[in-house]
């Protein structure tokens with residue numbers, strides 16, 4: 319199998335052409351800091367040209383079946399090139415290659431689901447004749463693509479979260495201008511080569527690379543961008559919301575995910591899943607388990623199991639298949655996590671395991687004796703730290719989980735249907751996962767949070783709804 323790219327030096331992708339630029343920036347292997355590629359720096363005229371290309375391409379018919387075909391083809395090409403994509407993800411994110419391989423598989427499913435959903439975009443008949451005086455009228459709705467979609471994505475899931483924006487946008491008949499994260503752009507650029515190979519019409523996908531605070535505002539402030547879909551930090555999301563004006567904005571933001579382990583739970587299973595979903599991608603996952611509330615009756619047994627499982631996690635080179643956790647995205651992030659943990663310890667928290675930094679690595683860490691005001695509980699750690707606390711009754715723990723500015727997903731381990739239904743009604747999140755952790759997601763489910771976790775839902779069917787406009791047509795016969 320030929321590699322998708324012979325080397326990983328990429329220009330911008332505008333109007334179906336790769337544009338090399340004088341000014342480039344290196345992309346580094348996050349484990350050994352070696353250069354693995356380079357990308358071009360976008361300027362204001364590049365942004366304008368990319369948006370213009372997307373706008374012009376939108377005027378050229380791109381049939382529903384052709385969209386379906388292109389998306390299916392790219393999904394297959396991803397599968398055919400799994401090892402190359404997994405290696406690039408592992409190197410540019412620092413994600414263990416086994417996790418990266420899983421991301422490639424999920425990305426293919428996301429694109430396949432986008433292709434299938436392209437065939438399910440429909441309106442409905444509206445019985446206006448039910449209104450007196452409208453007996454002779456007929457009405458139905460239709461959905462239309464919004465036009466130019468600006469897609470901005472984060473560093474941590476550089477393939478699947480791009481597919482979650484590009485797939486539905488193209489399926490709905492839009493054009494896209496994509497700005498991937500500056501730390502991990504190569505995966506999106508490799509994916510773009512697959513869209514090129516699959517015959518995507520020129521201008522339907524344009525890719526700009528560079529620093530978010532420089533390129534992002536040029537893109538989001540462009541009046542020819544009809545809709546913005548952003549995944550990233552609440553701080554940036556809030557800024558984009560303000561810049562967007564009256565345009566639709568989908569925001570997939572942060573979280574400080576909670577998971578409850580009730581007295582009737584299988585605490586050994588819960589401990590294994592918590593240890594896994596607290597430290598996947600070094601905790602750099604928006605639904606990573608960050609707060610665990612364990613009923614008093616099983617607290618000690620659970621803590622022992624999660625401490626044991628966590629202490630056995632193997633750190634190392636993400637390209638080593640035996641590695642279970644790699645480095646963080648940057649040393650300054652590992653330093654930030656170290657500072658937050660040290661601050662918590664100074665306020666009385668206890669390090670049950672971990673708690674040490676080694677350069678860009680931060681050990682998987684379990685904290686106890688925490689309180690809700692500590693940064694490791696109150697803010698999004700986005701790192702390999704989980705805080706374990708206890709509770710006595712259902713109402714108490716529901717109040718703990720809800721005591722957050724965020725509300726993306728939460729987990730609940732219990733065999734009590736009554737408690738699960740109560741939690742479903744009373745825990746204020748976008749998704750409640752019963753008998754698994756907050757970290758559960760399959761790519762065709764509706765996914766998105768409330769409060770500071772954002773607005774809108776992803777999952778191709780739901781993203782397509784946000785990337786299309788509904789029109790009613792009424793006939794006075």
Ligand SMILES: NC(=O)c1ccc[n+]([C@@H]2O[C@H](COP(=O)([O-])OP(=O)(O)OC[C@H]3O[C@@H](n4cnc5c(N)ncnc54)[C@H](O)[C@@H]3O)[C@@H](O)[C@H]2O)c1
Pocket residue numbers: 470471472473474475479497498499500528529530531533534535538549550551552554555557558570571572573603604698700726772
């Ligand atoms: N809810 C979700 O589905 C989800 C998924 C993954 C990550 N996240 C969140 O993303 C964050 C981590 O990712 P990150 O560090 O890449 O986030 P980030 O907000 O720093 O960057 C995200 C993207 O925004 C760009 N950007 C930065 N400043 C910008 C600006 N002023 N205008 C426009 N674009 C700008 C960046 O270049 C990048 O492409 C965490 O908060 C995490 O919870 C959420």
Ligand SMILES: O=C[C@H](O)CS(=O)(=O)O
Pocket residue numbers: 474475478602603604605757758759
């Ligand atoms: O980081 C947040 C991601 O949306 C989680 S997942 O990789 O999509 O499951």
